[in-house]
Amino acid sequence: MTKIFAHRGASGQFPENTMLAFEKGMEAGVDGIELDVQLTKDGRIVVIHDERLDRTTSLKGFVKDTTYDVLKTANAAAGRDRAYSDVKVPLLEHVLEYAEKKEFLINIELKNSVIRYEGMEDKVLEAVKRFKLEERVILSTFNHESLALCGRLAPHIERAVLTSDVLYQADHYIKSIPASGYHPKLNSPGAADEVVRKMRNSSIKVRPYTVNRPEDMKRLFDAGADGIFTDFPAKALALLKDK
Known part of the structure; x- marks a missing residue:
């Protein structure tokens, strides 16, 4: 059965990468959440997608x-309804503390392909281990050197190759890192039905992003995708239930 991940939480309806969006995703009944991490000037791990603050915060x-x-003084719902004026940018530890009391998967995307945050891997892994969530975490990043480093530091934590490009002999490439997950962009060749099936035969978990249209959801369910990342988890869950 395809697992549904709330992409940056239930971000289609609520401010992305906030505790509110994650909680609403869990209320919908998702299998997991996806979030993005970066480092502040003083080395704290914060949950935010963009390198710049302008789009999502005040x-x-x-x-x-x-x-x-x-x-932490910023409003993390810039451009949203005023009802969200008290929503803040969370620390990774806030999300992990919440997850510790629940049962769901957490895909942590390391946003270190544009800015190479020194020591990010160690900091993230330390937090995951502190909350004893190693078996429920998936680490992903567009920076595949960073992914390989995570593999050396914590080989027991699942890793997934994140890409928007075509990978030559993707199954061999992914295993060479080594990783066991493949997160291709929805409209890339990597999310085609035949690739999903081939990867599954290679024991690589395929979870395309970002899947928001019902027709794409249904196609990937039928192709046997291991998971999808969606901004509208309630919609995906309803379609999967009717399958």
């Missing part, structure tokens, strides 16, 4: 140039 500038004490 602040401007780069995450890397902002201390957590400043960042």
Whole structure:
């Protein structure tokens, strides 16, 4: 059965990468959540997608140039309804503390392909281990060197290759890192039905992103995708239930 991941939480309806969005995703009944992490100026692991603060928060500038004490004062629902004016940018530990009391998967995307945050891998792994969530975490990133480093530091934690490009002999490439998951962009050749089936035969878990249209959801369910990342988890769960 295809697993449903709430992409940045239930971000189609609620402010992305916030505790509210994650909680709403869990209320919908998802199998897991997906979130993005970066490092603040003082080395704290914060949950936010963009390198810049401008799009999703009330602040401007780069995450890397902002201390957590400043960042935690920001509203994390920029452009959303005023009802979300008290929503904040969470620390990774806030999400892991919430997850510790539940039973769901957590895909942590390391946002270190644009800005190479020094020591990010160690910090994230330390947090995952501290909350004893190693068996429920999937680490993914577009920075495949970072993924290989995670494999050396914590070989028992699942890793997934994140890509928007075509990979030559993708199954061999993924295993060479080594990783066991493949997260291709929905509209890339990597998310085609025949690739999903081939990867499954290679024991590689395929979870395309970001799958928001019902017709794409149904196609991937039928192809046997191991999971999908969607902004609208309730919609995906309803379709999967009717399958």
